[in-house]
Amino acid sequence: MDTKQLEKELHSAKEEIEEMAMQLADMLGAALYFAGVKQEDLPKAIDVYVNSLDEVFEDEDEESEMGFEEVIEVINFMKTKHPKLFQK
Numbered sequence: 636m637d638t639k640q641l642e643k644e645l646h647s648a649k650e651e652i653e654e655m656a657m658q659l660a661d662m663l664g665a666a667l668y669f670a671g672v673k674q675e676d677l678p679k680a681i682d683v684y685v686n687s688l689d690e691v692f693e694d695e696d697e698e699s700e701m702g703f704e705e706v707i708e709v710i711n712f713m714k715t716k717h718p719k720l721f722q723k
Contacts, residue, residue, distance in 0.1 A: 670710050671721035680713070680720050687712055 663684060664677045672680040691712050692699070699705075714721055 666706065667710065670714070673720075673722055676720050680717075683713055683717050683720065684709060687716070690716075 660681065663681055667677060667680045667684065668674060687709050691709050692705070
């Protein structure tokens with residue numbers, strides 16, 4: 636395989652990764668919305684979520700998988716630490 640073809644495949648893979656990252660961000664926004672975050676607060680809530688990961692899993696191995704239960708754990712943590720983000 637020549638260099639040009641490898642570069643093309645690498646570019647395609649990077650675009651696919653970026654697209655998947657945007658889809659994951661949208662899915663996280665939807666999860667937070669259904670957990671009670673107001674739509675206008677979603678960008679801030681997503682930042683809080685990302686920052687909360689370190690707090691919730693500070694003692695965990697970085698190779699650990701983030702599954703359904705871990706997402707719920709972080710959202711519940713957010714509800715106690717940042718209740719103003721969530722509607723009552």
